[in-house]
Amino acid sequence: MDLCPLCNGLESRIIQCPNCQTIMEDKGKVTDYLDDYSAYMDIDMMKLFDGDQNSLEEHECIHYFYCSSCEHEEVNAIKE
Numbered sequence: 001m002d003l004c005p006l007c008n009g010l011e012s013r014i015i016q017c018p019n020c021q022t023i024m025e026d027k028g029k030v031t032d033y034l035d036d037y038s039a040y041m042d043i044d045m046m047k048l049f050d051g052d053q054n055s056l057e058e059h060e061c062i063h064y065f066y067c068s069s070c071e072h073e074e075v076n077a078i079k080e
Helices: 043-047
Strands: 024-028 059-066 074-079
Touching: none
Parallel strands: none
Antiparallel strands: 024 059, 059 074
């Protein structure tokens, strides 16, 4: 069984904002923001809606990162 090291607290990822070099905050899986219940849905099923066509096959968890200084947003694929 594959699991995301960020979602499960096994690792942390330091990503610098490309605009202001501030450390960006990991806000979790992008699919958790789809609606009120998406965080409780099956993870593999939700990968069909995460915006990455290969995330299920490639065993990647798509995370949303946010810079509180300049409000830059980006998503990154995290290998499970």
